[in-house]
Amino acid sequence: MHHIAPEMKACxxxxxxxxxxxxxxxxxxxxxxxxxxxEKAHFTLMMACAxxxxxxxxxxxxxxxxxxxxxxxCAEICAECASDCERIGDMDACVDICRRCADSxxxxxx
Amino acid sequence: MHHIAPEMKACxxxxxxxxxxxxxxxxxxxxxxxxxxxEKAHFTLMMACAxxxxxxxxxxxxxxxxxxxxxxxCAEICAECASDCERIGDMDACVDICRRCADSxxxxxx
Amino acid sequence: MHHIAPEMKACxxxxxxxxxxxxxxxxxxxxxxxxxxxEKAHFTLMMACAxxxxxxxxxxxxxxxxxxxxxxxCAEICAECASDCERIGDMDACVDICRRCADSxxxxxx
Amino acid sequence: MHHIAPEMKACxxxxxxxxxxxxxxxxxxxxxxxxxxxEKAHFTLMMACAxxxxxxxxxxxxxxxxxxxxxxxCAEICAECASDCERIGDMDACVDICRRCADSxxxxxx
Numbered sequence: 001m002h003h004i005a006p007e008m009k010a011c012x013x014x015x016x017x018x019x020x021x022x023x024x025x026x027x028x029x030x031x032x033x034x035x036x037x038x039e040k041a042h043f044t045l046m047m048a049c050a051x052x053x054x055x056x057x058x059x060x061x062x063x064x065x066x067x068x069x070x071x072x073x074c075a076e077i078c079a080e081c082a083s084d085c086e087r088i089g090d091m092d093a094c095v096d097i098c099r100r101c102a103d104s105x106x107x108x109x110x
Numbered sequence: 111m112h113h114i115a116p117e118m119k120a121c122x123x124x125x126x127x128x129x130x131x132x133x134x135x136x137x138x139x140x141x142x143x144x145x146x147x148x149e150k151a152h153f154t155l156m157m158a159c160a161x162x163x164x165x166x167x168x169x170x171x172x173x174x175x176x177x178x179x180x181x182x183x184c185a186e187i188c189a190e191c192a193s194d195c196e197r198i199g200d201m202d203a204c205v206d207i208c209r210r211c212a213d214s215x216x217x218x219x220x
Numbered sequence: 221m222h223h224i225a226p227e228m229k230a231c232x233x234x235x236x237x238x239x240x241x242x243x244x245x246x247x248x249x250x251x252x253x254x255x256x257x258x259e260k261a262h263f264t265l266m267m268a269c270a271x272x273x274x275x276x277x278x279x280x281x282x283x284x285x286x287x288x289x290x291x292x293x294c295a296e297i298c299a300e301c302a303s304d305c306e307r308i309g310d311m312d313a314c315v316d317i318c319r320r321c322a323d324s325x326x327x328x329x330x
Numbered sequence: 331m332h333h334i335a336p337e338m339k340a341c342x343x344x345x346x347x348x349x350x351x352x353x354x355x356x357x358x359x360x361x362x363x364x365x366x367x368x369e370k371a372h373f374t375l376m377m378a379c380a381x382x383x384x385x386x387x388x389x390x391x392x393x394x395x396x397x398x399x400x401x402x403x404c405a406e407i408c409a410e411c412a413s414d415c416e417r418i419g420d421m422d423a424c425v426d427i428c429r430r431c432a433d434s435x436x437x438x439x440x
Contacts, residue, residue, distance in 0.1 A: 027260075027263075027264060027267065031258060031260045031263055031264070032260060034254070034258065038251060038254065038258050040247075040251045040252060043247075043251055044247060044251070047247065
């Protein structure tokens, strides 16, 4: 990645990792399990999490100062997604990456 | 669009219209004109505007309550993009749709 | 939209309309109905349809000649999505817009 | 990433890496350098490359069999982008990742 500070590079990586994990888990694991995994609020939260992670990475990659605001929103959605995945259970990979991404985005938003 | 209130439908349309106009103007008009049109701050703002419009539309379409936050950010970036396009000049279509999209997003964010 | 031929403008509109309808129907209607609506193959096809429509519109908006290939793929996925929505039933809006988008993309791919 | 075969995981990583490098280089390096770096054909190719990489990763992550077609298109655009970056010069990171991503996508498309 061109001319991007190490801390921002790390946040881009966390965002793309969280995007990948939430999207593949929702479309792989959750659709197969059904029940609470496909209840509207939970599934929508996972898709919102994937999308805001994708967008925050994009904002950092294009170099707009508005990444601070998308990163703040990303931190909030990731934290909410982590809690909801913990509540549903059997989604440890999602819980983990959402927490790490939220931490990383919180720093970039400051 | 499934089960979406008329005011939100209107906002989705404005967002997709603003995304289309900003992206096609940046990649068509701005790249051809060069000079102030491809100065980093202006061009990046146009691409950020296109991307946040795309994301806000997506958030409304998937039905997440977090659309309020992306719409608030979208209103802010669109307003900034309208001003900057006005400063550069010869970008009336962008100025127009950015202002209308900002108004529409401001209502959805409230 | 800047300097885009009328037939291509029409195709961009169809793609964004099909993206909006498929995404909001999957996340609104299908998640609420469950059963065959959330079976993996069907739901994944709807999300693939939404995504390729979004990408084909993007390719036309940035003005890359590669839009011919994404439009060809878009036509194929939309046609498949129309058939699958017809099989499931109660998804007339999706069937309709998928067919119209497939027709429009087929012309742009030629 | 949930239940994804190692070779596909590797391809997703290459796609997201190529997306990140092409986008940040276009918006960072190319906009700053100007001249041949912002000539319409070259800049558009870099943005098309970033977008098809993003889409191919998305298709593999949602688990649609249509990833074969987006990966085939991705391989083609990446190869073209690598050649064009080599022609312009001073874009070794882009050339490298575009070649690696093209190889990886070619395997997934087979």
